[in-house]
Amino acid sequence: MSNFFDKEPQSCHGCACMSSLFCLLNPDELTLVDANKINVNFKAGETIKKQGTYMSHVLSVNSGLAKLYLEGIEGRSAILRIVKPTSFIGGPGIYFDQRHHFTITALLDTSVCFIDLQVFKDILKGNQAFAEEFLKDFSRHVLTVYNRLIYLTQKQMPGRMADAILYLHDEIFNQAIFPMIISRSDLADLSAMSKESAVKILRDFQKENLLRISDHELEILDEEALRKISHIG
Amino acid sequence: MSNFFDKEPQSCHGCACMSSLFCLLNPDELTLVDANKINVNFKAGETIKKQGTYMSHVLSVNSGLAKLYLEGIEGRSAILRIVKPTSFIGGPGIYFDQRHHFTITALLDTSVCFIDLQVFKDILKGNQAFAEEFLKDFSRHVLTVYNRLIYLTQKQMPGRMADAILYLHDEIFNQAIFPMIISRSDLADLSAMSKESAVKILRDFQKENLLRISDHELEILDEEALRKISHIG
DNA sequence: CTTTAAAATTGACATATATCAACATTAATT
DNA sequence: AATTAATGTTGATATATGTCAATTTTAAAG
Incomplete structure (x- = not known):
């Protein structure tokens, strides 16, 4: 589906694939993100992030579709969410231990931006609205996990x-x-x-x-x- | 066990029951907390906070023991954690919808401080170390829920x-x-x-x-x- | 101390669910 | 087109787990 010519401008400014969270950044912050992000295309089936690895970046899914799951016992998995574009993906590792606590695998060909974690944290510190929206997003995720825990066990x-x-x-x-x-x-x-x-x-x-x-x-x-x-x- | 004379000084300054999170506050901030908190003693079996209600305060458990659980289907419950002193209790409602998403019930006679949510949020904004520790605490909670989801379903x-x-x-x-x-x-x-x-x-x-x-x-x-x-x- | 209510215990039973093994279908590769 | 691999399907069977009803024990209340 993708070819040589459909590459994006590669700048965060005016990027149509930006997840809603990043809309709260001012131009300077966006420039900073732009300078510290990497864009990677994954084919369906490929592992985007592996549970347990060091968290050097946070993710933003631009296009495609992915599954985000916990690796459980004896190879079994518990899917926490299906990730559609455009979505931000952080996780409890950001502030706990700088590790990824779930694995993300592409279900379709998927384009992902990796944003440097330290840069992300620095911007969080300085931009209150951004921080609040980040927390809201994280909290929403936690609520879906609560909900999942109930319906899966009851x-x-x-x-x-x-x-x-x-x-x-x-x-x-x-x-x-x-x-x-x-x-x-x-x-x-x-x-x-x-x-x-x-x-x-x-x-x-x-x-x-x-x-x-x-x-x-x-x-x-x-x-x-x-x-x-x-x-x- | 408690009587008229064993009441605490009622000041947050030097309070031995303070949960570790609040140790990161400076004296002024602590004074602010002190002026905007209420201390309540619950008897074993009493409901400290009910799921679904408006979140006007965050909690700090000073003494006793409590269970924190999700109310599920047809009266069934899923206990997320046992809360021992001294622990901070926030929850995903703080930044999502200002509601409590779990019920907390005292297992023993339990002393709880209720800290005004807006005051808590204001302090979070101004104190970076406090904010980071709050996020770490919340993230740790999320990881225990991930863990619970795996072991309960697998x-x-x-x-x-x-x-x-x-x-x-x-x-x-x-x-x-x-x-x-x-x-x-x-x-x-x-x-x-x-x-x-x-x-x-x-x-x-x-x-x-x-x-x-x-x-x-x-x-x-x-x-x-x-x-x-x-x-x- | 007596009475009542709540919690714990037990075994019999029904049923939800996983496992297994065989097979069918579809997709990927040569 | 042929071959391989992956995914989907099925029924038989074993087992894990919940439900029910009866009973005992413990705690609470008068």
Whole structure:
């Protein structure tokens, strides 16, 4: 899809891919970011950041799609969020131990800007509105994790899968039909079950005409029923 | 246990109960906190803060013990942490929506200071070291929630219960024998299982001489074995 | 001290869920 | 087009876990 000519101007000034957080920077701060960022393109499937590594930069996703997940026990994963453009990605390591506490993998070809962590922190110190918005973003993330903890531990499989699909609908794609770029294994990691169980639940949902998965797309046919299943648990 | 005469000086200056975060305040800031805080004593069982209510203050636990939990589905709870003195309690509501996103209940008679949120925020703005420590504390909390999410969704009951007990040992009491002030129901909420299952797992642990629960205390008899169960899952 | 309420305990049972192994389908590579 | 690898699918089976109902123990209240 990308070729030699579609490269961006490479300047943060006027960058259309800038995540909303950075809109709060003044021109000087933006110049500083510009001078201390690296832009990298990842192919689908590639690892953007690996849990446990040193955090030298914070991230901003310009285009594409990625999954952000905790690496758990014996190779199992818990997906915390699907990252769509344009999103800022920091994490608890910024102020705790300068490590990444989750792994990020590209689901599609994905363009990411890496912004020097020290520069980012310096700007945070000097720009109150920026700092507040950063904290708001982080807090919102924490709330989604609270929510995930509840629904993953207190609902059973159909409710969890319904929540995963409604999450994709409400937060990522915002339409009843969306491309099925998330594998059954990913859906299992989003809803804390084995991939075989995920397949079976999805089959049941299709039998009951709640949704359709074919031609690389997922269509929600009965949103109300899905919400009901989510609600019942 | 408390009587008319054991009241504190009521000044933050030189207060022995101050949580470590507030040690980073200068005298003027501390005076400001002092003038905008309320101290309240709760009896065991009382609700200190209720999820969903407006966040007018942040909290500091001076003495006693409390449980901090998410209210989930159909009255079920997920305990995020046991709060021991002296601890600061903020939460994602500070910068997101000024609401409390968890409920806090006293497990013992507990003394809490409520510090005006706006005053707290104002001090954060002006004191960089204080702000950094606040963020570090919040980030540490987020990491424990990540950890909880993994172990609650990827381990089975014996591993989860072992983790709950080791959490009490490592983080709260720091000794092999500690008072059993946490009910079976609380242990169930700490390890995401029914209280009947919690009872059965604890019985098994006692049969295998991993621990002893009697006379209102819990003694860890075989820490290594517990850690092994935690590790295996 | 007695009564009542709350918490803990138990076993039987139903069911939710993972695992396994085999197979089918699709995508990637040569 | 052929081959390989990855992903998806299925049913049979074992097991983990919750629910229920009955009972005991402990704590609280009069």
